[in-house]
Amino acid sequence: MPHAGYPVGSDVSTYLTECGFPVSANLTNMLDGYALSGKQMFETKVNRQILATTQTRKFDPPTYWNQALDLEGDLISASSVTAMGITQVAATDYLLGPYDALQRGQPYVWIEFLRWWNSLQSWATKQSIVITGQWGWAATVPDDVWDAVIAAAILKGPATMVTMKASGGGINSFRTGDVQEDWGISPGHPFRAHLRETYNSAVASYTRVQGGV
Numbered sequence: 001m002p003h004a005g006y007p008v009g010s011d012v013s014t015y016l017t018e019c020g021f022p023v024s025a026n027l028t029n030m031l032d033g034y035a036l037s038g039k040q041m042f043e044t045k046v047n048r049q050i051l052a053t054t055q056t057r058k059f060d061p062p063t064y065w066n067q068a069l070d071l072e073g074d075l076i077s078a079s080s081v082t083a084m085g086i087t088q089v090a091a092t093d094y095l096l097g098p099y100d101a102l103q104r105g106q107p108y109v110w111i112e113f114l115r116w117w118n119s120l121q122s123w124a125t126k127q128s129i130v131i132t133g134q135w136g137w138a139a140t141v142p143d144d145v146w147d148a149v150i151a152a153a154i155l156k157g158p159a160t161m162v163t164m165k166a167s168g169g170g171i172n173s174f175r176t177g178d179v180q181e182d183w184g185i186s187p188g189h190p191f192r193a194h195l196r197e198t199y200n201s202a203v204a205s206y207t208r209v210q211g212g213v
Contacts, residue, residue: 002141047207
């Protein structure tokens with residue numbers, strides 16, 4: 001199920017323990033830092049903020065009145081939109097798009113103004129579009145992003161040495177929650193490979209392309 005926040009050190013420790021890799025006390029004290037590094041690593045790689053926060057962002061107006069304006073980020077809801085100091089009303093003055101974004105479980109990535117604009121921008125209107133809202137991919141952290149951040153946290157530092165030592169001892173399966181993965185006749189199958197696969201799969205799913213999702 002989705003998570004209210006990003007993983008912290010205790011979540012990384014729990015994951016490793018459930019997978020059969022005990023975490024030493026001195027390493028436990030360092031895991032919060034690795035969890036934060038894992039989150040930063042993932043969001044930098046996918047070029048987007050996953051957990052939405054309230055922010056106000058400013059933009060230059062579009063060149064033409066009916067031109068969609070790239071939000072250059074993800075927006076799940078707007079509480080206020082103004083243009084040159086004038087409050088804009090949703091569905092009357094502007095539309096957020098893609099129109100079916102929320103139904104598809106994705107954020108808005110552009111805004112389209114429905115009223116007339118000057119055909120050319122002037123310096124006076126620079127940064128005159130002001131949008132306050134929930135900026136980010138979603139209001140919660142999806143399961144696959146959660147797992148990817150934990151994977152990144154483990155791969156970032158000394159935790160990697162713990163997993164390599166354990167897997168080198170002949171482990172051929174691991175269990176986390178209700179899920180068990182078996183590697184058959186390949187004891188010593190690198191746990192790191194599983195972590196990289198988890199991370200790379202989420203990166204492929206969430207990487208933001210320019211001008212879209």
